Amino acid sequence: xxxxxxxxxxxxxxxxxxERYEIPSPIQEESIPILLQGxxxxxxxxxxxxxxxxxxxxxxQMLYQQRENGAPKPKPNSPKVLVLTPTxxxxxxxxxxxxxxxRYTGLKTIAIFGGVSQNxxxxxxxxxxxxxxxxxxxxxxxxxxxxxxxxxxxxxVLDEADRMLDMGFFPDVKKVIARLPQKRQTLLFSATMxxxxxxxxxxxxxxPETVMVTPVSSTVDSxxxxxxxxDKSNKIKLLINLLEDNKIFSALVFSRTKHGADRIKKxxxxxxxxxxxxxxxxxxxxxxxxxxxxxxxxTRILVATDIAARGIDIDELSxxxxxxxxxxxxxxxxxxxxxGRAGLSGIAISFCNFDEKEYLKDIQKLIGKEIPVVKEHPxxxxxxxxxxxxxxxxxxxxxxxxxxxxxxxxxxQSNRKANHSKSSNWKRKGxxxxxxx
Ligand code: AMP
Numbered sequence: 434x435x436x437x438x439x440x441x442x443x444x445x446x447x448x449x450x451x452e453r454y455e456i457p458s459p460i461q462e463e464s465i466p467i468l469l470q471g472x473x474x475x476x477x478x479x480x481x482x483x484x485x486x487x488x489x490x491x492x493x494q495m496l497y498q499q500r501e502n503g504a505p506k507p508k509p510n511s512p513k514v515l516v517l518t519p520t521x522x523x524x525x526x527x528x529x530x531x532x533x534x535x536r537y538t539g540l541k542t543i544a545i546f547g548g549v550s551q552n553x554x555x556x557x558x559x560x561x562x563x564x565x566x567x568x569x570x571x572x573x574x575x576x577x578x579x580x581x582x583x584x585x586x587x588x589x590v591l592d593e594a595d596r597m598l599d600m601g602f603f604p605d606v607k608k609v610i611a612r613l614p615q616k617r618q619t620l621l622f623s624a625t626m627x628x629x630x631x632x633x634x635x636x637x638x639x640x641p642e643t644v645m646v647t648p649v650s651s652t653v654d655s656x657x658x659x660x661x662x663x664d665k666s667n668k669i670k671l672l673i674n675l676l677e678d679n680k681i682f683s684a685l686v687f688s689r690t691k692h693g694a695d696r697i698k699k700x701x702x703x704x705x706x707x708x709x710x711x712x713x714x715x716x717x718x719x720x721x722x723x724x725x726x727x728x729x730x731x732t733r734i735l736v737a738t739d740i741a742a743r744g745i746d747i748d749e750l751s752x753x754x755x756x757x758x759x760x761x762x763x764x765x766x767x768x769x770x771x772x773g774r775a776g777l778s779g780i781a782i783s784f785c786n787f788d789e790k791e792y793l794k795d796i797q798k799l800i801g802k803e804i805p806v807v808k809e810h811p812x813x814x815x816x817x818x819x820x821x822x823x824x825x826x827x828x829x830x831x832x833x834x835x836x837x838x839x840x841x842x843x844x845x846q847s848n849r850k851a852n853h854s855k856s857s858n859w860k861r862k863g864x865x866x867x868x869x870x
Pocket of ligand 1: 453455456457458461479480481482483484485486
C-alpha cells in the first residue's frame with residue numbers, strides 16, 4: 434500500500450513526498466483509516482515503528498478539513514489538540530513531526546516542557562496554537578496559572594503511557610485528563626500494557642480500536658552484537674585499532690554528541706581513514722554530501738549523532754559502531770537496525786565505559802538478552818571503582834519493558850496485528866535528514 438491510497442489530502446501528501454515517505458509503516462496503514470473515522474485508538478507500539486506519523490497525519494488532516502469547513506481558528510491559550518509526552522526530547526520530536534507533515538496546512542504546533550523559561554512558551558500559547566505537545570508537569574503549571582485552557586481540545590493523544598507511569602507522571606496525567614472535555618477523540622500509545630495502563634485505557638477510551646505492532650526489539654535478532662568495555666580515554670584508539678582491521682569495510686559510527694562526532698572524525702582523518710560526519714550543526718547540503726559520499730563508498734566511515742541519522746537508510750551497511758552507548762535503550766535498537774537489513778548479516782559493535790554500564794543494562798533488558806563481551810582487545814577497561822564524587826545519581830527504574838509483559842489488552846474491540854517484520858520495507862527509501870537538531 435502507498436500513502437496515496439489512504440485518502441489523504443494533497444497538503445499532507447505533498448509534505449510526505451518532500452520527506453520521501455512512500456510506503457506507510459504497518460502501524461500507519463492500520464491506524465490512519467481508523468483515526469480518520471473519528472474512532473478512539475489503543476496503540477501498542479514502541480518508538481521506531483512510525484507511530485508519531487500514525488497519529489500526526491490523521492490529526493492534521495482532520496483539523497485542516499474542519500478549518501476548511503469554517504471551524505474558527507484557536508482562541509488564545511486554547512489548543513484544539515493536546516499530545517502528552519513523558520520527556521522534553523520526545524515533546525520536541527513529536528512537535529517537529531507535526532510541523533514537518535503539516536507544513537502545507539497552515540496549522541500551528543508548539544511544544545512546551547519544563548526545565549526552561551516558560552515565557553516563550555506562554556507567548557506562543559497566547560498567539561493561538563492548533564496543536565499543543567506538552568509534558569504533564571509544565572502543562573499543569575501553566576493550567577494552574579490560567580495560561581492554558583483545555584476546554585477546546587477535541588483530540589487528545591497520550592503518548593508512551595508506560596513511560597509516563599515509570600517516571601511517576603500518572604498523577605499529573607490524570608490531573609490533565611480531568612480538565613479535558615468529555616466529548617473528544619482519544620488515542621493512547623504504550624509499548625507495554627501493564628494493568629495500570631489497561632485500567633487507564635478502559636477509563637479514557639470510548640469503544641476503541643486496538644492496533645498492535647511487534648516490538649522493534651525483535652527486529653534486531655539477526656544482528657551480531659558485541660560489547661567492548663573500554664575507558665573513555667581509550668575509545669578513539671580502540672576505534673582506530675578496529676578500523677585498521679580491513680574486515681570492517683564501512684561503518685556508521687554513532688556519537689551521543691555533536692562535539693564528540695567532530696572529534697571522532699578529526700582523529701580518524703588524522704589516522705588516514707576517510708571519514709564523513711553528520712550532525713545538527715552541519716547544513717543540509719553538507720550532510721547530504723557526507724551521506725552520498727558514504728553511500729557511494731567514497732568515504733569508508735560516517736560518524737553521526739542520533740537525530741542527524743534519523744531516517745537515513747543505507748543499503749548493505751555491514752557495521753554499526755556505537756562509540757557511545759545511547760541513554761535511551763530504544764535508540765540502540767534504532768541504531769543497530771540500520772545494519773543487517775534485507776536478510777544481510779550485520780554486525781553491531783558497542784563501546785561501553787564505566788559511566789555507560791547502566792545504559793547497557795537497560796539495553797539488554799529491552800532486547801531481552803545479554804550482548805557478548807569481547808574480552809581480548811588492546812585497551813581493556815582499567816577503571817573498576819569510582820570515587821563517590823564521580824558516581825552518577827541512580828537512574829529511575831524503567832519499569833517492565835520486557836516482551837513477556839506485552840499482554841494483549843482485555844478491552845480490545847477488535848485486535849489487529851500489524852506485523853512490523855524484517856521484510857517490511859516502509860523505511861527503505863532514503864529520506865532527507867531534515868531534523869531540527
Ligand atoms: P517514530 O516511531 O514515530 O519515532 O518514527 C521512527 C522514524 O521513522 C522517524 O525517523 C520517522 O521520520 C520515520 N518514518 C516514519 N514513518 C515513515 C514512513 N512511512 N517512511 C519512512 N520513514 C518513516
